[in-house]
Amino acid sequence: xxxxxxxxxxxxxxxxxxxxxxxxxxxxxxxxxxxxxxxxxxxxxxxxxxxxxxxxxxxxxxxxxxxxxxxxxxxxxx
Amino acid sequence: xxxxxxxxxxxxxxxxxxxxxxxxxxxxxxxxxxxxxxxxxxxxxxxxxxxxxxxxxxxxxxxxxxxxxxxxxxxxxx
Numbered sequence: 001x002x003x004x005x006x007x008x009x010x011x012x013x014x015x016x017x018x019x020x021x022x023x024x025x026x027x028x029x030x031x032x033x034x035x036x037x038x039x040x041x042x043x044x045x046x047x048x049x050x051x052x053x054x055x056x057x058x059x060x061x062x063x064x065x066x067x068x069x070x071x072x073x074x075x076x077x078x
Numbered sequence: 079x080x081x082x083x084x085x086x087x088x089x090x091x092x093x094x095x096x097x098x099x100x101x102x103x104x105x106x107x108x109x110x111x112x113x114x115x116x117x118x119x120x121x122x123x124x125x126x127x128x129x130x131x132x133x134x135x136x137x138x139x140x141x142x143x144x145x146x147x148x149x150x151x152x153x154x155x156x
Contacts, residue, residue: 014155036152036155037155041150044155045079072114076114076115077113
């Protein structure tokens with residue numbers, strides 16, 4: 001799960017950025033699964049699977065350059 | 079989406095807390111949907127649906143007292 005702060009983007013713009021992530025993710029063995037946007041507070045959360053936190057960061061770098069402020073290695077509590 | 083910081087809990091303990099949320103959530107019109115745990119950094123993310131951010135907070139308060147540090151009203155980017 002990564003967290004982006006101080007994001008000045010609409011849900012539609014985040015959808016577009018997410019689509020660019022999906023285009024390049026295979027090269028890094030990553031799958032961006034879901035994203036959530038808080039337009040008011042300017043926060044974006046992205047859930048991805050991949051070999052490392054850095055691999056997810058590389059996808060964002062290559063896709064649109066908007067890297068996350070935090071990356072968390074998470075397990076789902078289910 | 080809420081975010082808990084400085085959490086000293088295992089995935090199993092978060093699962094138990096989540097189960098207590100589910101037990102009381104109906105009273106507040108809330109549905110806790112998914113949770114993710116970063117054990118190393120001590121962070122927990124909870125995705126819920128409900129009438130307000132405060133309603134989600136009340137569920138956590140009543141269920142186990144472990145309220146979140148941040149609550150974000152999010153839309154899924156899909």
